[in-house]
Amino acid sequence: MNFDFAQLISQLKGNKYRRIGSGSCRNVYDLENGYVVKVAKDVRGILQNQIEHKSYLTHKSVFFAEVAAISENYRYLIMVKAKRITDIRIVLRYYKVKSFDELMKNPLLEEDLENHNIGSGDLKRASSWGIVNDVPVLIDYGLNQSTYNKYYRNKLFGRFRRLNYTS
Numbered sequence: 001m002n003f004d005f006a007q008l009i010s011q012l013k014g015n016k017y018r019r020i021g022s023g024s025c026r027n028v029y030d031l032e033n034g035y036v037v038k039v040a041k042d043v044r045g046i047l048q049n050q051i052e053h054k055s056y057l058t059h060k061s062v063f064f065a066e067v068a069a070i071s072e073n074y075r076y077l078i079m080v081k082a083k084r085i086t087d088i089r090i091v092l093r094y095y096k097v098k099s100f101d102e103l104m105k106n107p108l109l110e111e112d113l114e115n116h117n118i119g120s121g122d123l124k125r126a127s128s129w130g131i132v133n134d135v136p137v138l139i140d141y142g143l144n145q146s147t148y149n150k151y152y153r154n155k156l157f158g159r160f161r162r163l164n165y166t167s
């Protein structure tokens, strides 16, 4: 998908879009067209945008929310908008499994996670999931082992240079 990131950035600067979420390293804005943009706050957000994009391009399972585009510098990632999930049991029920561990044994999902070294720990959280077209899918799947080890394991929170829209 060809996407006009220059226009998007100028609209973000003009506060055209509502912020609907914020995680440890990305802000999420509603584009009001069925998609959101995830804006990296720092280097960790850039890495997670990159991994989400790459994982989506090569995915084989049904669990990854669609990534429609990414900017050249990886700061901006366009993802399908999902409805919030507050209880992981909604996911388990939909996929007809009794536990999260059983869900993680899905061979295609295992393969997708292994291909990009994505740890399953975070995926247990209901907030890593959302509902798209009545189907629960992962919306926060960009944290791989090397990013985790480098930036999260030692809890170096708040030590990263904040990015602004132009950098």
Ligand SMILES: Nc1ncnc2c1ncn2[C@@H]1O[C@H](COP(=O)(O)OP(=O)(O)O)[C@@H](O)[C@H]1O
Pocket: 020, 021, 022, 023, 024, 025, 026, 027, 028, 036, 038, 048, 065, 079, 080, 081, 082, 083, 127, 130, 139, 140
């Ligand atoms: N595709 C999406 N649709 C709707 N809301 C989303 C989507 N992706 C993320 N969000 C919201 O934004 C928050 C932060 O996004 P997330 O991907 O978790 O960022 P981080 O990597 O910083 O944790 C999420 O907890 C969720 O509430």
Ligand SMILES: [Mg+2]
Pocket: 023, 024, 140
């Ligand atoms: Mg998150």
